[in-house]
Amino acid sequence: MRRCPSCRAAIGAGPWRCAACGWQAPVVDGVAVLAPDADAAGTGFDPDQFAVLFDLEAGNFWFRARNELICWALRRYFPDGRRMLELGCGTGFVAAGIERRFPDMQIVASELFSRGAALARRRLQRAEVVQMDGRRLLFESEFDLAGAFDVIEHVAEDVTVLAELHKALRPGGGLLLTVPQHPWLWSALDAYSQHQRRYSRANLFAKLGRAGFRILRCTSFMSLLLPAMLASRRRMTQPEALDPMAEFRLSRFANAALGTVMGAERWIIRAGVSLPAGGSLLAVAQKI
Numbered sequence: 001m002r003r004c005p006s007c008r009a010a011i012g013a014g015p016w017r018c019a020a021c022g023w024q025a026p027v028v029d030g031v032a033v034l035a036p037d038a039d040a041a042g043t044g045f046d047p048d049q050f051a052v053l054f055d056l057e058a059g060n061f062w063f064r065a066r067n068e069l070i071c072w073a074l075r076r077y078f079p080d081g082r083r084m085l086e087l088g089c090g091t092g093f094v095a096a097g098i099e100r101r102f103p104d105m106q107i108v109a110s111e112l113f114s115r116g117a118a119l120a121r122r123r124l125q126r127a128e129v130v131q132m133d134g135r136r137l138l139f140e141s142e143f144d145l146a147g148a149f150d151v152i153e154h155v156a157e158d159v160t161v162l163a164e165l166h167k168a169l170r171p172g173g174g175l176l177l178t179v180p181q182h183p184w185l186w187s188a189l190d191a192y193s194q195h196q197r198r199y200s201r202a203n204l205f206a207k208l209g210r211a212g213f214r215i216l217r218c219t220s221f222m223s224l225l226l227p228a229m230l231a232s233r234r235r236m237t238q239p240e241a242l243d244p245m246a247e248f249r250l251s252r253f254a255n256a257a258l259g260t261v262m263g264a265e266r267w268i269i270r271a272g273v274s275l276p277a278g279g280s281l282l283a284v285a286q287k288i
Contacts, residue, residue, distance in 0.1 A: 001140045005034055011138075016130075029118040031129050038133035039114050044154035044194050050091055050116040054123070056248050057093040061255050062222075065262035067097040069221060069282060070149065070176060072270060074102065077216055077284050078174040081144040082106060085168055087134045087161070088151030092120030095127050108143070110134070134161045139168035147176040150280075153195045162211035166287055175213055175285040179204060181220060181278060187233035204283060213285035220278030224265050225258065229279045 002011040009020035016025035016032045025032040033039070057063040074081065082105060086095050089109035098105060107127035111117040114131045121129045132138065134148070135157050146165045152158040165175060180190070180198045190198060197203075205215060222229060232247065250258070269275065269282075 001142060003138045003140065005136075005138055028114060030121045031114065031117045031131055033114060033131045034138060035112070035131060035133035035136065038112060038136075039131055042112050044196070045113065046194065047113045047115045050113070050119055053093075054091040054119045057091065059255070060248055061250070061259035061262060063093060065259060065266065066149065066178060066221075066280075067094055069266055069269070070094060070147065070178070071097060071101045072266065073176055073217070073282060073284055074098065074145070078145055081174060083143050084108070084145040084147065085110065085139065085143045085165075087137075087146065087148040087165060088112065088154075089120050089129070090116050092123040092127070092129070094147070094149050095120065096123050096125075099125055099127060134164060137164040137168050141168075141170045143169055143173060145169075145174045145176070149176075149178045150180065152177065153179050153197055153199065154193075156196050158196070159207050159210055162207060162213070166212045169287045171287060173287045175283075175287070177204075177281075177283045177285070179281050179283070181281045185230065185233055185279065189233065199281060201281065204281060208283065208285050212288050214288050215283065215285050217274065217284040219269050219274040219282055220276060220280065221262075221265060221269065221282055222279030223275040223277060224261050226278055
């Protein structure tokens with residue numbers, strides 16, 4: 001079920017238009033704008049970075065490896081899912097990967113910032129793209145699956161977002177999350193990226209439990225590259241001297257080599273090993 005943001009009445013399929021109060025969502029660049037005030041006041045991310053990400057994601061080993069892991073987890077744990085919400089879709093890179101791998105999946109890709117949503121609309125072929133605030137989702141029991149990939153660490157009210165995702169899912173629905181791991185890895189890059197936190201496994205489990213989820217699987221990733229990541233972060237001590245794109249400016253050889261390492265790590269995870277430490281966490285959960 002979809003809800004009107006103005007009067008909370010139920011809205012049927014199709015355009016975002018409320019028969020009860022007459023509200024209708026404006027459409028900008030093919031995107032229904034459902035929370036314009038939140039877009040204008042949005043914090044937690046620099047919208048100028050969307051154009052940079054749009055150009056580099058497809059060629060960077062980390063974004064490609066994360067997509068492979070997400071698509072594997074979707075197929076492994078939720079093979080019957082047919083309707084999915086991605087919260088904080090950014091430029092649509094993850095949703096585009098899911099579109100290719102799961103041609104029957106109906107995807108709603110939501111993004112707080114209209115600049116990111118417009119780029120996602122350009123990238124995606126079939127998905128519906130909406131501008132929406134994850135702290136006030138307009139869905140109830142609507143989706144088989146939901147995903148938020150390196151999103152909730154940007155939001156002060158992360159437990160509220162998890163509760164909203166729980167509400168948006170049908171009974172027994174599945175949730176996939178990726179988040180940055182280990183508070184001791186905090187660096188100037190986290191501050192630059194407007195992260196609110198890095199997660200410990202215990203902290204993430206507690207918040208998922210409070211929101212009404214049970215954990216099916218949790219594993220670290222970026223594990224084999226953790227020593228290199230730690231060394232890099234320890235050099236990032238002065239925010240004013242930070243070059244946030246340095247880790248993305250890789251030679252073709254380095255990018256391929258790091259992609260190979262991530263491929264080996266993915267093989268370990270697929271074999272059933274839940275890695276105990278790494279730069280990021282993948283959590284697979286189910287609505288109770």
